[in-house]
Amino acid sequence: MSVDAKICGVSTPGALAAAVSSGARWVGLVFFPRSPRAVTVEQAAALTEGLGPQTQSVALLVDPEDALLEQVAERLRPDLLQLHGSETVKRVAEIRGRWGIPVMKVIKVARAEDLEPVAAFEPVADRLLFDAKPPASLANPLPGGNAVSFDWRLLAGRRWGRPWMLSGGLTLDNLREAVQITAAPAVDVSSGVEDAPGQKSPEKIREFLALCHAL
Numbered sequence: 001m002s003v004d005a006k007i008c009g010v011s012t013p014g015a016l017a018a019a020v021s022s023g024a025r026w027v028g029l030v031f032f033p034r035s036p037r038a039v040t041v042e043q044a045a046a047l048t049e050g051l052g053p054q055t056q057s058v059a060l061l062v063d064p065e066d067a068l069l070e071q072v073a074e075r076l077r078p079d080l081l082q083l084h085g086s087e088t089v090k091r092v093a094e095i096r097g098r099w100g101i102p103v104m105k106v107i108k109v110a111r112a113e114d115l116e117p118v119a120a121f122e123p124v125a126d127r128l129l130f131d132a133k134p135p136a137s138l139a140n141p142l143p144g145g146n147a148v149s150f151d152w153r154l155l156a157g158r159r160w161g162r163p164w165m166l167s168g169g170l171t172l173d174n175l176r177e178a179v180q181i182t183a184a185p186a187v188d189v190s191s192g193v194e195d196a197p198g199q200k201s202p203e204k205i206r207e208f209l210a211l212c213h214a215l
């Protein structure tokens with residue numbers, strides 16, 4: 001078995017090259033100014049210019065306003081929009097309909113109840129991403145990319161009506177267990193392939209992707 005992987009928070013040509021050459025299915029560009037991984041639309045467009053068909057670009061947005069969506073859609077034209085905020089079902093449907101770009105809605109999980117909204121999002125989202133809910137214990141946490149995992153047993157044996165991926169604190173050391181428990185067909189990683197917040201390690205990216213393909 002092998003799992004598809006998304007390397008999120010790519011902001012340098014070196015990290016992008018490592019992800020692409022090692023078989024990442026997706027690379028994520030973070031459009032959230034407070035993030036140490038943030039890029040501008042222009043930077044993202046330059047970075048992903050030569051991306052071939054094997055690796056798709058994902059624009060990560062948090063409760064985006066129309067003006068930003070317009071810029072991202074026109075200048076970057078990503079393969080997927082990752083909605084990582086508190087977007088409602090109505091807003092997800094609106095974004096998908098207006099910009100005609102597939103949408104991946106993030107479901108932030110800490111407890112079983114956090115999975116209840118999935119049924120409402122399934123009809124309007126093309127994909128789901130299950131990520132850890134930012135812990136209240138962290139001072140000023142980001143909406144994602146906090147290197148925190150959730151209890152993977154909450155997903156064990158569950159089936160979803162849309163393609164999906166798992167994220168939240170995944171590393172080379174816990175990836176196998178996370179996939180065994182959840183049967184995730186795809187995974188998403190950011191902090192786990194960094195040397196420090198925002199500093200992607202090409203070596204860690206290569207190792208992580210090699211394990212994804214060897215599972």
Ligand SMILES: O=C(O)c1ccccc1NCC(=O)[C@H](O)[C@H](O)COP(=O)(O)O
Pocket residue numbers: 008009030032035036037038060062084131132142143144145146147148167168169170188189190191192
């Ligand atoms: O990475 C960020 O800085 C970020 C900022 C705002 C919203 C989401 C963000 N990241 C999300 C991700 O990178 C991934 O989708 C996922 O949460 C995995 O993160 P990590 O736990 O760091 O592997």
